[in-house]
Amino acid sequence: MAKKRITMRQAISDALREEMLRDENVFIMGEEIGVWGGTYAVTRGFYDEFGEKRVRDTPISEMAIAGAATGAAMNGLRPVAEFMTINFAFVAFDAIVNHAAKVHYMFGGQIKCPVVFRAPGGGGRQLGATHSHTPDIIFAHFPGLRVVAPGTPYDAKGMLKAAIRSDDPVMFIEHHTLYQVRGEVPEGEYIVPLDKADVKREGSDVTIVTYGEGLRISMEAAEELAKEGISAEVVDLRCLQPLDMEPAIKSFKKTFRAVVVEEGHGTYGIGAEVVAQLQEHAFDYIDSPIKRVAQKQVPLPYSRALEQSALINKERVIAAVKEVL
Amino acid sequence: MSEREVGVGRAADIPKELLLDWYRQMVLIRKFEQSCSEQYQLGKIGGFLHLYIGQEAVAVGSIAAKQEGDHLITAYRDHAHALAVGSDVGACMAELLGKVTGLSKGRGGSMHLADVPRRYWGGYAVVGGHLPLGAGIALSEQYKGTDNAVLCYMGDGSTNIGYFHESLNMSGVWNLPIVWIVENNQYGMGTSVDRASAAPDMATKAKGYAMESRQVDGMSVCDVYAATLDALDRVRAGEGPQFLELITYRFEGHSMGDPLRYRGKDEVVRWREDDPIGILERRLVEKEGCTREELDAIDDNVEEVMAAAVKFADESPFPDLDSLYDNIYAS
Numbered sequence: 001m002a003k004k005r006i007t008m009r010q011a012i013s014d015a016l017r018e019e020m021l022r023d024e025n026v027f028i029m030g031e032e033i034g035v036w037g038g039t040y041a042v043t044r045g046f047y048d049e050f051g052e053k054r055v056r057d058t059p060i061s062e063m064a065i066a067g068a069a070t071g072a073a074m075n076g077l078r079p080v081a082e083f084m085t086i087n088f089a090f091v092a093f094d095a096i097v098n099h100a101a102k103v104h105y106m107f108g109g110q111i112k113c114p115v116v117f118r119a120p121g122g123g124g125r126q127l128g129a130t131h132s133h134t135p136d137i138i139f140a141h142f143p144g145l146r147v148v149a150p151g152t153p154y155d156a157k158g159m160l161k162a163a164i165r166s167d168d169p170v171m172f173i174e175h176h177t178l179y180q181v182r183g184e185v186p187e188g189e190y191i192v193p194l195d196k197a198d199v200k201r202e203g204s205d206v207t208i209v210t211y212g213e214g215l216r217i218s219m220e221a222a223e224e225l226a227k228e229g230i231s232a233e234v235v236d237l238r239c240l241q242p243l244d245m246e247p248a249i250k251s252f253k254k255t256f257r258a259v260v261v262e263e264g265h266g267t268y269g270i271g272a273e274v275v276a277q278l279q280e281h282a283f284d285y286i287d288s289p290i291k292r293v294a295q296k297q298v299p300l301p302y303s304r305a306l307e308q309s310a311l312i313n314k315e316r317v318i319a320a321v322k323e324v325l
Numbered sequence: 326m327s328e329r330e331v332g333v334g335r336a337a338d339i340p341k342e343l344l345l346d347w348y349r350q351m352v353l354i355r356k357f358e359q360s361c362s363e364q365y366q367l368g369k370i371g372g373f374l375h376l377y378i379g380q381e382a383v384a385v386g387s388i389a390a391k392q393e394g395d396h397l398i399t400a401y402r403d404h405a406h407a408l409a410v411g412s413d414v415g416a417c418m419a420e421l422l423g424k425v426t427g428l429s430k431g432r433g434g435s436m437h438l439a440d441v442p443r444r445y446w447g448g449y450a451v452v453g454g455h456l457p458l459g460a461g462i463a464l465s466e467q468y469k470g471t472d473n474a475v476l477c478y479m480g481d482g483s484t485n486i487g488y489f490h491e492s493l494n495m496s497g498v499w500n501l502p503i504v505w506i507v508e509n510n511q512y513g514m515g516t517s518v519d520r521a522s523a524a525p526d527m528a529t530k531a532k533g534y535a536m537e538s539r540q541v542d543g544m545s546v547c548d549v550y551a552a553t554l555d556a557l558d559r560v561r562a563g564e565g566p567q568f569l570e571l572i573t574y575r576f577e578g579h580s581m582g583d584p585l586r587y588r589g590k591d592e593v594v595r596w597r598e599d600d601p602i603g604i605l606e607r608r609l610v611e612k613e614g615c616t617r618e619e620l621d622a623i624d625d626n627v628e629e630v631m632a633a634a635v636k637f638a639d640e641s642p643f644p645d646l647d648s649l650y651d652n653i654y655a656s
Contacts, residue, residue: 027468053468059498064457064491071461074446075396077468079461098451099458108430109652110441143653167655242654 001186009179011153012118013042015160016080018189020050023078026164029056029069030082030118039084040120040179066092066117070100070169073115078164086121086173087133100169101144112167116160122175122213122263123311129299132307134264136212137273139171140240146194147241149173151215153183155238158192166194175213175263197244199251203233206321207251209274210261211237214293214312218261221317232321240270245277252278256287257324261317266294291320336551341613347389347546348609348620351381351602352627354405357414358577360631361404361421361435365581369639370421373450374435377405379576382601383508384409386549387476387571390557394473396444396466398459400480401436402508402575403448412440414630415637424641431644432652452513453479453488456505460492463503463566474502474560476553482513484530485521493534496566504556504567505536508543514579515587531568543571544599547608574599 006014019026027050028043034057037044047055058065062083069081083089089096096117103111123132140147146168150156156174163170200215201222210218215236222232233255235248252258258278260271271292278290296310358376365374377384384405388397399406407417412428420427421435428438429447439447446462449455459477466473483489484507496503507527511517519525531538541552549571556567574596578585609615 056499059491059494061491061495063488064460064495067454067457067488067492068461068464068495071458071463072465072468073461074458075462075465077465094451094454095457099449099454103447104655105652106429106433106437107439107441107447108428108432109655110429110439111446112655114655146654 001188003184003186005182006153006185007179008153008156008174008181008183009040009042011157011185012160012174013044015157015164016043017046019161019164020054025076026078026080027054027056028080028082029058030065031058031060031084033057033082038082040176062088062091063095066095067099069115069117070095070103070113073113073169074103074111078114080116080118080164082118085131086119086135087131089117089119090135096139096145096169096171097142101142104168105144113169114167116163116170116172118172118174120174120176122177123295123300123307124177126302126304126307128302132300134295136173136240137264137269140243140270142241144169145241146170146239147173148194148239149175149212150238151178151212151236153181153185155192155198155236157185158190159194159238162191162194165191170194173212177213178216181216195239195242195244197238197247198236199233199247200236201232201234203231203255205231205255205257206233206324207248207255207258208232208234208261208317208321209237209248209258210234211240211270213263214261217312217314218317221314221321224314224318225321230321230325237270243273245274245281248274249278249281252282253285256285258290259293259317259320259324260290261293261312263312264295265297266292267297269294288324291324293317293320335554336547339547339550341609341615343389344605344609344613345615345623347385348602348605349623349627350385350409351546351605352624353414353630354381354384354408355602356627356631357404357408357417360418360635362581364418364421364635370435371423372434372436373401374581375402375579376575376577377402379596379601380508380510380543380573381405382546382549382605383543383571383573386546387506387553389550390553391476392473392557394444394471395476395557396446396462396473397476397478398446398455398462399448399478400452400455400483401448401450402480403436403438406448406478407438407440407445410440410443410445412443412445414634418634418638419641422638422641423643424638425644426637426641453483453486456483456488456492457495459503460496460501463496463501464499467499467502472561474504474557476504476506478506478508480513481507481509481511481518481527482516482521484527485513493531493536493566497534497536500563500565502560504553504560504569506553507568507570508573509570510573510575512579512587515583517587527570536566536568538568538570540570540572543573544601544604546601546605
């Protein structure tokens with residue numbers, strides 16, 4: 001299949017557009033997604049192409065955006081609702097967690113809720129404490145909601161298509177610093193499942209378990225480590241709920257050493273869950289304490305160097321790897 | 326109580342057979358709720374239990390006005406709506422008893438009854454949380470180009486939560502086919518409307534979203550019917566979302582175990598004089614020429630239906646423990 005190198009922004013935009021062309025029931029709604037073209041320009045041109053019925057600018061009303069998208073999904077449509085940033089999804093937390101994530105189970109399977117919530121987020125852009133969250137774990141806490149966070153253009157496109165076609169509510173988390181990252185994407189149709197982790201780089205000395213922005217950083221770290229003769233295997237979780245630990249466990253049983261890298265706060269984080277599962281399923285393979293690399297325990301500050309000092313980076317990953325070796 | 330503003334002619338023209346059916350439904354709701362109270366005292370119903378006694382005319386009158394494709398969605402005081410759309414009485418009671426034969430297979434309980442094949446999307450227990458769901462269902466019908474509408478019920482207390490304001494606003498901006506129905510039973514739990522709302526007059530709130538509030542005697546099933554029919558006509562004529570305030574009263578507490586410290590006994594006695602079943606009964610006897618025997622026969626029939634429903638629920642099995650993980654995901 002022919003391939004092209006495109007940005008993650010383009011990959012997400014292409015997935016949306018292709019699904020809207022494929023299925024009349026798919027529509028998008030959110031703040032400034034239409035006339036404006038999306039604050040991250042993911043939906044630029046959609047309003048002119050599809051019209052206001054299928055590209056719906058909303059009032060600044062996250063509770064109603066999430067709730068109305070959920071209601072429309074319950075009655076057979078496939079809405080893709082965009083939160084301008086994941087930080088604003090906090091306002092809609094009840095609609096997502098109490099309704100979108102619960103209606104299928106709570107009413108004994110009578111209701112399906114094929115809604116997608118797109119939520120760009122993450123730190124590193126000097127947006128201050130309220131606009132820089134990486135709260136992925138909070139959403140991933142709840143069964144009933146699927147939570148995915150792709151780290152490459154290929155995964156972003158394939159997983160968004162899968163999310164739109166899924167009969168479940170999906171929180172689709174996009175890290176805003178990844179929008180410009182380029183990667184190879186096939187020209188034709190493909191799908192990436194919503195419940196499978198993926199080995200992004202093979203190695204034999206240490207396992208780095210990560211996802212999203214952490215994947216980009218970990219791949220760079222692995223590249224550097226290789227120059228020093230350290231072979232790191234990078235496992236991309238991609239799907240946070242349900243979580244697929246098989247590839248990470250398999251890798252750990254080969255390397256006996258692991259570092260978990262996530263951009264969110266470490267306390268009660270993804271790393272905590274991964275480490276717990278590794279010791280449950282591979283206790284006899286642990287050769288050294290498993291390290292976590294995560295955002296420091298502070299509200300993210302504005303000032304650039306100060307903000308960067310609280311975030312994960314290549315150097316911290318490399319240092320952690322060297323500690324476990 | 327203020328005079329109804331719409332549907333006077335229609336309220337007068339309702340055929341006797343329809344009135345008798347409404348009487349049957351209202352008695353069924355009353356008996357169902359009384360039976361729930363008993364089952365709760367016996368420890369067979371767990372969790373929270375909110376009874377509809379006193380408000381029967383609201384669910385019955387408004388649901389009678391809907392066309393087949395219309396939807397309804399409500400809050401946690403939700404048994405009556407299920408019964409009024411014709412849900413199986415045994416399956417309703419079985420849900421409350423946590424049985425696998427319940428409407429939601431024992432997963433929802435009293436606050437989460439739904440009967441989706443009858444377009445009843447259920448009871449939702451976070452105040453106001455279902456309002457945008459109702460807006461979304463209305464959006465889906467508009468999107469598909471049908472003339473179906475949504476009846477979205479809420480208590481007076483929910484007019485103070487953010488969901489209310491966002492949902493009404495969105496429904497207005499998008500001209501959604503929805504009727505917002507405030508069941509104003511005077512109290513949000515134990516806090517009266519004037520202690521909870523800066524603008525206790527619902528009309529003021531509706532006006533904020535360019536809707537005219539129609540205040541209706543919620544104890545008169547005929548008035549509720551006529552007002553809802555009128556509102557649905559307006560929605561289908563493309564006039565956009567409608568807003569009804571149905572003045573009603575719950576004769577029992579907010580939920581089981583309510584100490585009722587917030588209202589006087591004489592207030593309850595006064596409202597009980599406006600018992601919606603009594604009002605309909607008087608109309609049937611005085612204007613429609615019904616005999617006491619006719620009504621007694623209906624009462625007896627409802628008693629039998631209720632006894633059978635409780636028996637069915639009682640004898641039904643609890644869900645298998647290995648079905649715990651069923652229906653977390655649909656795909």
